[in-house]
Amino acid sequence: MAAMAKAMQPAHAGELEDPRENLLYDPRPRSEMNDMVMDAMQTAGWKFWVVTIVLALFVLIGLFGVWGYLILNGMGVAGVTRPIYWGAFLVDVVFWIGISHAGAFVSALLRVFKTGFHHAITRVAEFMAVFGIIQAGLSVFFHMGRVWLFYWMIPIPNERGIWPDFHSPLMWDFMAITTYMIVSTLYLILPLIPDLAMARDRSTGWRKKLYRILALGFRGTEGDWKHLRAAIKIFSFAMIPVMVSVTTVVSWDFALATRAGWSSTVFGPFFVIGAFHSGVAALVVILVLIRSTMKNMKYFIRPETLDALGKLMLIISMVWAYFYFNDYMVPWYGGDSLERLVLKFHETGPFAWMFYSMLIFNAVIPWALLWNKKIRRMPWVMFTIGLLIVVGMWFERFLIVPGTLTISTDPFTWRVYQISWVEISLTLGTLAFFALLYLIVSRFLPFISPWEVQEGQASHTIRKVGKATLPSASEID
Amino acid sequence: MTTQTKIPETSIGQSTAGQGKWGMVIDQDMCTGCQACVAACVMENNISFVGEDDLAYGRGMHWIRIERFWQGDFPKVSSSFQPMLCQQCGHAPCEPVCPVYASVQSAAEEINLQVYNRCVGTRYCANNCPYQVRTFNWRDYTRPEPLNNQLNPDVTVRRMGVMEKCTFCIQRINAVEDKAASENRQIKDGEMVPACAQACPAYAITFGRIDDPNSKVSQKARDGRGFMALEELGTLPRVTYLKGGSSHGSNG
Amino acid sequence: MSDATTLLALFQDVDPAADAIEKLREMGLSNDQMNVVSGIPFQEEILGRPIVRTHVPRIALGGAIAGFAIAVFLIWGVPLLYPLYVGGQPMFPIPPLLVLGFELIMLGMLTSAFLGVFIDSRFPSYEPALYAPEVSDGKIALFFDCPADKQVKFKEAMKSLGAESVRMVEAQEL
Numbered sequence: 018m019a020a021m022a023k024a025m026q027p028a029h030a031g032e033l034e035d036p037r038e039n040l041l042y043d044p045r046p047r048s049e050m051n052d053m054v055m056d057a058m059q060t061a062g063w064k065f066w067v068v069t070i071v072l073a074l075f076v077l078i079g080l081f082g083v084w085g086y087l088i089l090n091g092m093g094v095a096g097v098t099r100p101i102y103w104g105a106f107l108v109d110v111v112f113w114i115g116i117s118h119a120g121a122f123v124s125a126l127l128r129v130f131k132t133g134f135h136h137a138i139t140r141v142a143e144f145m146a147v148f149g150i151i152q153a154g155l156s157v158f159f160h161m162g163r164v165w166l167f168y169w170m171i172p173i174p175n176e177r178g179i180w181p182d183f184h185s186p187l188m189w190d191f192m193a194i195t196t197y198m199i200v201s202t203l204y205l206i207l208p209l210i211p212d213l214a215m216a217r218d219r220s221t222g223w224r225k226k227l228y229r230i231l232a233l234g235f236r237g238t239e240g241d242w243k244h245l246r247a248a249i250k251i252f253s254f255a256m257i258p259v260m261v262s263v264t265t266v267v268s269w270d271f272a273l274a275t276r277a278g279w280s281s282t283v284f285g286p287f288f289v290i291g292a293f294h295s296g297v298a299a300l301v302v303i304l305v306l307i308r309s310t311m312k313n314m315k316y317f318i319r320p321e322t323l324d325a326l327g328k329l330m331l332i333i334s335m336v337w338a339y340f341y342f343n344d345y346m347v348p349w350y351g352g353d354s355l356e357r358l359v360l361k362f363h364e365t366g367p368f369a370w371m372f373y374s375m376l377i378f379n380a381v382i383p384w385a386l387l388w389n390k391k392i393r394r395m396p397w398v399m400f401t402i403g404l405l406i407v408v409g410m411w412f413e414r415f416l417i418v419p420g421t422l423t424i425s426t427d428p429f430t431w432r433v434y435q436i437s438w439v440e441i442s443l444t445l446g447t448l449a450f451f452a453l454l455y456l457i458v459s460r461f462l463p464f465i466s467p468w469e470v471q472e473g474q475a476s477h478t479i480r481k482v483g484k485a486t487l488p489s490a491s492e493i494d
Numbered sequence: 495m496t497t498q499t500k501i502p503e504t505s506i507g508q509s510t511a512g513q514g515k516w517g518m519v520i521d522q523d524m525c526t527g528c529q530a531c532v533a534a535c536v537m538e539n540n541i542s543f544v545g546e547d548d549l550a551y552g553r554g555m556h557w558i559r560i561e562r563f564w565q566g567d568f569p570k571v572s573s574s575f576q577p578m579l580c581q582q583c584g585h586a587p588c589e590p591v592c593p594v595y596a597s598v599q600s601a602a603e604e605i606n607l608q609v610y611n612r613c614v615g616t617r618y619c620a621n622n623c624p625y626q627v628r629t630f631n632w633r634d635y636t637r638p639e640p641l642n643n644q645l646n647p648d649v650t651v652r653r654m655g656v657m658e659k660c661t662f663c664i665q666r667i668n669a670v671e672d673k674a675a676s677e678n679r680q681i682k683d684g685e686m687v688p689a690c691a692q693a694c695p696a697y698a699i700t701f702g703r704i705d706d707p708n709s710k711v712s713q714k715a716r717d718g719r720g721f722m723a724l725e726e727l728g729t730l731p732r733v734t735y736l737k738g739g740s741s742h743g744s745n746g
Numbered sequence: 747m748s749d750a751t752t753l754l755a756l757f758q759d760v761d762p763a764a765d766a767i768e769k770l771r772e773m774g775l776s777n778d779q780m781n782v783v784s785g786i787p788f789q790e791e792i793l794g795r796p797i798v799r800t801h802v803p804r805i806a807l808g809g810a811i812a813g814f815a816i817a818v819f820l821i822w823g824v825p826l827l828y829p830l831y832v833g834g835q836p837m838f839p840i841p842p843l844l845v846l847g848f849e850l851i852m853l854g855m856l857t858s859a860f861l862g863v864f865i866d867s868r869f870p871s872y873e874p875a876l877y878a879p880e881v882s883d884g885k886i887a888l889f890f891d892c893p894a895d896k897q898v899k900f901k902e903a904m905k906s907l908g909a910e911s912v913r914m915v916e917a918q919e920l
Contacts, residue, residue: 091632102630160617161614162616164614273591274587274618426624
C-alpha cells in the first residue's frame with residue numbers, strides 16, 4: 018500500500034497530495050503508538066520542570082495569594098464601582114467559559130460527524146474543556162462580594178429557612194456551569210478508560226498501582242466496549258446542545274439586564290459563536306505548543322490537523338463577524354440615544370484601541386490569511402493567528418462588560434472603568450493555572466488516545482480507483 | 495387630622511404606576527439642592543463615609559443624592575438638579591436577578607427590601623437598577639472616634655460585600671406602625687416622616703400613604719406638574735417628581 | 747466442566763479472528779463459551795458474534811426524567827415553599843422552567859449514562875479476570891473453553907488460521 022502511494026505521480030504537481038500525510042493513512046502498529054504515548058508521559062527535560070515551577074509559584078502567589086488579599090480587603094481593591102459593577106472578573110468568566118466550551122464542542126462535533134482529523138485532538142480538547150471551566154468557576158468566585166457564603170446558592174436542604182431564587186439568571190448560570198463542569202469531566206473520563214487500561218498494562222511501581230485503580234478493571238470485552246461506546250455516543254450528541262445552552266445562559270446574565278448595549282436579543286447565538294471563535298483558536302495555540310514541546314507528538318498532531326482547524330477557524334470567524342454586525346447594526350440604525358452612545362463610546366472612547374484591535378484580530382487577520390492552505394499548515398503562523406484571536410476575543414468581552422456598563426441610564430453616574438493590579442494579577446493567574454494544569458496532567462495522563470487513533474486508522478485505507486490511488490474511509494461504527 | 499383608611503389587598507404583580515402603600519413626592523421647583531436630605535439620610539441610616547479617593551471614583555454610598563447636570567457651553571451654561579433615590583419600583587428590575595432572595599418585595603409595606611444578612615455581593619441588582627441608586631460596601635469602612643457615637647441604634651451597620659439602598663426609612667415605618675397598633679388606631683397622615691423629608695428646609699419632600707387618595711402625598715402626586723423618572727421603562731416607581739415646564743430635566 | 751480449560755488465541759488482524767470464531771463454532775463451541783477481548787472496539791457483525799445488549803440508553807433516559815423532576819421542584823416547588831415576590835414576575839414562571847429543565851435533563855441524562863457504564867460493566871472490578879496484556883497493544887484475544895482432551899486439536903486449528911500464539915490461561919489480576 019505504501020509503495021503504491023509512493024509510486025503515484027500526479028499528472029499536475031500539487032493536484033493529488035500524498036494521503037500518507039494524513040495521520041489516518043500513515044498507520045503504525047498500536048504497540049509503537051502506545052510506546053510513544055507512554056514515553057511522552059514519562060520523559061521531560063529540565064526546561065519542563067523550570068516552567069512548571071515558575072507557573073506553580075505564580076499560581077500560588079499571583080492567583081491564590083492575591084485572591085486572599087482581595088477577600089480580606091473587599092471589592093474596593095478591584096477597579097469596579099458605580100456604574101461598572103462588573104469588571105475584569107466577569108470578562109474572565111465569559112472568556113474561560115468560551116474557551117472551555119469550544120473544547121467539548123470540538124471533541125463532540127467532530128466525533129458526531131466522524132471527521133477524519135479528530136482522533137488526535139479530542140483528548141487535548143477535552144482537557145481544555147475541563148481546565149477552562151475550572152478557571153471560569155474561579156473567576157465567578159473572584160467577583161463575589163462575600164464569596165465565603167457562596168454555598169447559599171446551592172439548592173440543597175438547609176437550616177437557613179430559605180432556598181436560592183431561580184428567577185435569577187445567576188442561578189441558571191450556576192446550574193448550567195455546574196452541569197457543564199460535571200459532564201465535561203465525565204466526557205473526558207469515558208474515552209480515557211481504555212487508555213488507562215493500556216497504561217496499566219505497561220507500567221510498573223506506583224504508576225501501575227495508580228493506573229490499575231483508575232482503569233476500573235477495564236479489559237476490552239465486547240460488553241465493556243459496547244457499554245462504553247453507547248455512553249460516548251450519548252455524550253457526543255448531547256454535548257452539542259449542552260454547550261450551546263450553557264453559553265446562552267451565560268449570555269443571559271447580560272442580555273436579561275436592562276442596560277443599554279446589553280439588552281439585545283442576539284446575545285445568545287452571539288456568545289455561542291464567540292465561544293467557538295476563542296476556543297478553536299485556543300485549541301490551535303495549545304496544539305502547536307504540545308506538538309513542539311512534547312516528545313513524539315509530531316506524529317499525531319500534523320500540519321493537516323492544523324489545516325482542518327484553520328478552515329474551521331475561518332468559517333467561525335465569518336459567522337462571528339455576522340453576529341457582531343447584527344448586534345451592531347440594530348442599535349446603530351435604531352435610534353435609541355443610549356444605545357447609539359454605547360456604540361460611540363466603543364468607537365471613540367478610551368477603549369477604542371480595543372475595539373479596532375478586536376476587529377483586526379478576530380476578522381481581518383483570519384480572513385486575510387486562513388484561506389491559504391500553505392499558511393494553514395505552518396504551525397507557528399497558526400499559533401500567532403490563534404493567539405491574536407484569543408486576545409481579540411478577550412477585548413470583545415471587555416468591551417461588552419465594563420465597556421458597556423460605563424453608559425448607564427443615569428448620565429450623572431457615567432464613569433470609565435480603571436482596571437486594577439488585583440484584577441490583572443488574577444486574570445494572568447488563571448492563565449497560568451490553566452497552563453499549569455496541562456503541564457501537571459501531561460505527566461500521568463496520555464494526551465493522545467491510541468485506541469481512537471488505531472480505530473480511525475483501521476477504517477481508513479488507500480485504494481485504487483481507476484488510474485489513481487485514493488484515500489477512502491469506511492464506517493466500521 | 496385623622497384619616498381612617500381601609501388598607502387594600504396586596505396587588506403585587508398587578509400594580510400600576512402610583513399604586514402601592516407608601517409613596518413620595520419630590521417638588522423640584524421647591525428643592526434648593528442644599529443636600530440636607532443627603533446628610534439626614536446618612537445620619538439616620540448609618541451610611542459609611544468612604545473617603546475622598548473612593549468618592550472620586552464613584553463609590554459614594556449616599557442613598558439619596560442630588561444629581562446635577564450642566565447644559566450648554568460657556569457663557570450660556572445652565573444647571574439643573576434632581577434628588578435621586580430608590581424609587582421602590584412596583585416591578586423592580588433589581589429584584590428578580592438576585593440569586594439568593596436578598597432583594598425582595600415586602601408584601602406588607604409594598605416597598606423593596608434589601609436583606610443585608612443574605613446578600614452575597616454578586617452586584618447584579620446594582621447593574622440592573624436603571625436609576626443606579628444601589629450602593630455597595632466596597633470595603634469595611636471605619637468611623638473614627640467620636641463619630642461612632644452618632645450611629646442610629648435602630649439600623650444595622652453593614653460590612654463589606656453587602657449591597658444597600660434607600661428603604662423609605664423602614665425602621666421609622668415600623669416604629670410608627672407599632673405605636674399606632676399599640677394605641678389601637680390607624681396611622682395619621684403625616685405621622686410617618688422619613689429622615690430626608692424631615693430635614694428638608696423647603697418642604698420639598700412629601701411622604702405618606704399613596705393608597706389613601708386623601709393623603710397629602712396623593713394630592714400632591716395628582717399635581718399637573720407630576721412626572722416619574724424613566725417611567726417608560728415600566729418599573730412602576732413610587733416616587734413622583736413635580737417640575738414646571740419640560741418634564742425631563744432641562745429648565746430652559 | 748472439571749476437565750474444561752480456557753485457551754487463549756491471539757490474533758493480529760480482524761479477518762483471521764473472524765475466521766477463527768467461525769471455526770470454533772464449527773468445532774462445537776457455543777457463543778457463550780467464547781469471549782473476545784480487543785484493543786479497539788469491533789462491531790459484533792464484523793466478528794460474527796451475537797449482539798450485546800446494553801442498558802446504558804435506558805438508564806440515561808431514567809436520569810433525564812429525574813433531572814426534569816428536580817428542575818420542576820426548583821422552579822415551582824421552591825416558590826411554593828417560600829413565596830417571595832420579586833420584580834413583578836409571576837410566582838411560577840414558565841421560561842425559567844424551560845431553561846433549567848433543559849440543563850437538568852442533560853445533567854441527569856449524562857451522569858446516568860456515565861453511571862450506566864459502571865453498572866453494566868460492573869466497574870470497578872479488581873477481581874482476577876481473563877485478560878491478556880497484549881490486548882492493549884491492539885491484538886484481538888479469543889478466549890474459549892475447551893475440553894482438556896481436545897486441547898491439541900483446538901490449538902492446531904487456531905494456529906492454522908493465523909493465531910500468533912495459543913496458550914492455556916487462568917483468570918489473573920489485571
